[in-house]
Amino acid sequence: MRTETCGLGSYRADLVETYWRWEQDPALLVGYGRQAPESLEARTEGMAHQLRGENIRFTVYDLADDQPLPVGVATLLPDHSVRTAEFVIMLAPESRGQGTGTAATRLTLDYAFHVTNLRMVWLKVLAPNAGAIRAYEKAGFRHVGPIRQAGYWLGQVCDELVMDALASEFTGPSAIASPVSASR
Template sequence: MSEPHILLSGETLALAMPRADMLPEYHKWENDPATILGYGNQWAQAWEVRAAGYERQRGNDRFQQFEVVRLDDGTPVGMTILEVNTYVRTAEFVMVLAPAERGKGHAAEATRLTLDWAFHLAHLRAVWLKVLEPNKAGISAYEKAGFRSAGRLRRSGFWLGKPVDELIMDAVPEDFPEPSAVAATFGD
C-alpha cells in the first residue's frame, strides 16, 4: 500500500488523496452490509462496476473524494465525497467508514474536515446530505460537524426492509463550528 498524501490535518484524522491501490479496500467498505443498510441500497456492487466508476470519477471535478486517515499511523478509516454542483456552488456530502473503524468517533471529525475544505478552500455556499432517520449515530455526527435539519423525504428510504423517512440536512459557512483546520494551517 502506498503512503497517504495528506491534504488537511485535524486533531486525530486527516483528509488525503484517494489512492488507486486502495480501491479494493474502498470496495469492501462500500459493500459491507452495514454500509448498504445505511445508504438504503439493496445490493452489493460488482468489482468491475466499482473499478470502472473510479476511472470515470478521477477526472471529474464535480466528484471530489477524500480518503480519511488516522494521523498517528496513516491507517485509512474511511472516505468522504463532495458531489459538487458547480453552477450554484453547493455539494452533496457522502461518507463511508471502514467497518472496523465505526463507533470510534471518526464520523464527526471526518465530516467536519470535509466541511472545512468545502467552505474555506472550495468556497461552496452550502453542503447537504440525506440520512435515513433510524441512523441516529450518523445524525449525531453530522450535527456535531455543523449540519442542521433541513427537511425530510417521507418513506423514501429503506431500513431493515421497511420504508423510512430520509432526513435532509444542510450546512452553510455560518454553521461551521470553529476552529478551522484550514485557518490554523494557512492563517486567518
C-alpha cells in the same frame, strides 16, 4: 488537512479494493439504502470514472497511530452554478462509533467552505441511522426536514432526512483558516 486523530488525503486508485470491501459491508448497504452488492470489476471501472470527474473525494485517515491508516472516503458532489454540494461519507466498519466520522465530516466542511468557497453543503440520511445523524449534528449540520417514505432500513420503508451546513454558520477551529495550518 488534519486534526490530531483524523486526516483527509487524496482519493487513491491503489485503494480501490479497500474501498470496495468497505462498500460491501451489510451495515453500509443498509445505511445507503442500497440493496445490491457490487463486483470488484464494476467498482474498478467506476473508480476510473470517479478519478476523472468533478466531484471532490478524499480518503479519510485515522492518525491515532504512527502510520496513517485509511478508514473511509468523504465526498463532495458540487453544483458550482449555485455554490452548493451534496456530502457523502463512508467509513470502514471497524472505524465507526469512534468520532472519526464527525472529525472527517468537519474537515470536509472546512475544505468546502474555505477552499472550494461553497456557501452550503447538504446531505440525505435515512431517519433510523441515529449514529450518523449524531455525527453530522456534531460536525455542524442542521435538520432541514424529511423526505417521507423515500428509503428503506432493514426492509422497512423509512423517511430520509435532509440536513445542511452553511458557510455563514460554520464556527470553531479551522484546519485551513488557522495560522498553524497556513505555515505548514
